[in-house]
Amino acid sequence: MTASTPKPQVDTSKPHxxxxxxxxxxxxxxxxxxxxxxxxxxxxxxxAARQNRAFMQRAAAWLARSGVDQFLDIGTGIPTEPNLHQIVQGINPKARIVYTDNDPIVLRHAEALLISSPEGVTDYIQADVREPEVILEHARTLLDFSRPIALSLIALLHFIPEDQDPYGITDTLVGALPAGSYLVLSHAASDLFPELSARVTAEYAKGGITLGFRTRDGVTRFFDGLDLVAPGVVTATKWFKDTEAPEDEDCGLYAGVARIG
Incomplete structure (x- = not known):
C-alpha cells in the first residue's frame, strides 16, 4: 500500500x-x-486462543524446516509476536509471506510490525476470505505459484457459516496452489464440548458475529482429496512435529495439516 492510498476506517461500533x-x-x-x-x-x-496460537507456531516451524518457503496466511489477526513470518524467516530468512485480513486495524499494525528479514518478503493485503480470487490475484504478484505454498487458515473458517460456502471458498484457494503445497487449518469444534460451544456461539451472536462451529467430520471435510500429515485432524494440542509435546489439556479446537497434490 502506498502512502497516497487512503486509510480504510476502523468501525468501532461493532465487534470484530x-x-x-x-x-x-x-x-x-x-x-x-x-x-x-x-x-x-x-x-x-x-x-483456546493460546492453544490456537501455539498450534500455528508449531505448524509454521515444521513447514519451514521441511523446505516450504512461501506462506499465504488468511485471517491474520492483529500481530502478536512471534508472528508467522518471524518463525519461518528465523528458519529460512528468504521466506516470503503474504498476510490477509479484513479488519482495517490489522492493516495499521501490519504496516508497523510485519517487518520482513532483508532477504525475504513480508506483505499484507486487506481483503476478505469470502473473495478468494481477490486474495489470489494479489498473492500471485508476490508468491511464485509454480512452487509450493503453505495456505494458512487459522481459526478462520468457523466465522464462515454454511450459507457463505466455506468449503467452496477453501476449494478455490486450495485449487489455485501447485502440487507440494500445504493447507494448515484450525477450527472450533461443535462436538467436543457442546454446551461450551453453544455459550460461545451465543455471546458472539449478541455482538452480531455469526459462528459456524463444526464437528470433526465437518472439519475433516476441508481436507478432502488432500494427503493429511500425521497425526491427521486432532485437537490443536495434539498436533506437533519435531518438538516436545504441548501440555496435555482440554482443547475445543481441531487442527490439521495436509499436503496438496
Whole structure:
C-alpha cells in the first residue's frame, strides 16, 4: 500500500473477530465493543486462543524446516509476536509471506510490525476470505505459484457459516496452489464440548458475529482429496512435529495439516 492510498476506517461500533481474539490473547489493540464480547466468553475461550496460537507456531516451524518457503496466511489477526513470518524467516530468512485480513486495524499494525528479514518478503493485503480470487490475484504478484505454498487458515473458517460456502471458498484457494503445497487449518469444534460451544456461539451472536462451529467430520471435510500429515485432524494440542509435546489439556479446537497434490 502506498502512502497516497487512503486509510480504510476502523468501525468501532461493532465487534470484530480479530480484535476479540486480540483481547483473548491479552492484547490492547481492541475496543470496548470487542471487550464486551470477550469478557462474557467462558474462561476456556482464552485457553483456546493460546492453544490456537501455539498450534500455528508449531505448524509454521515444521513447514519451514521441511523446505516450504512461501506462506499465504488468511485471517491474520492483529500481530502478536512471534508472528508467522518471524518463525519461518528465523528458519529460512528468504521466506516470503503474504498476510490477509479484513479488519482495517490489522492493516495499521501490519504496516508497523510485519517487518520482513532483508532477504525475504513480508506483505499484507486487506481483503476478505469470502473473495478468494481477490486474495489470489494479489498473492500471485508476490508468491511464485509454480512452487509450493503453505495456505494458512487459522481459526478462520468457523466465522464462515454454511450459507457463505466455506468449503467452496477453501476449494478455490486450495485449487489455485501447485502440487507440494500445504493447507494448515484450525477450527472450533461443535462436538467436543457442546454446551461450551453453544455459550460461545451465543455471546458472539449478541455482538452480531455469526459462528459456524463444526464437528470433526465437518472439519475433516476441508481436507478432502488432500494427503493429511500425521497425526491427521486432532485437537490443536495434539498436533506437533519435531518438538516436545504441548501440555496435555482440554482443547475445543481441531487442527490439521495436509499436503496438496
Amino acid at each position: 473477530p480479530a480484535r476479540v481474539y486480540d483481547f483473548l490473547l491479552g492484547g490492547k489493540d481492541n475496543y470496548q465493543v470487542d471487550q464486551e464480547v470477550g469478557e462474557k466468553l467462558p474462561a476456556e475461550a482464552k485457553a
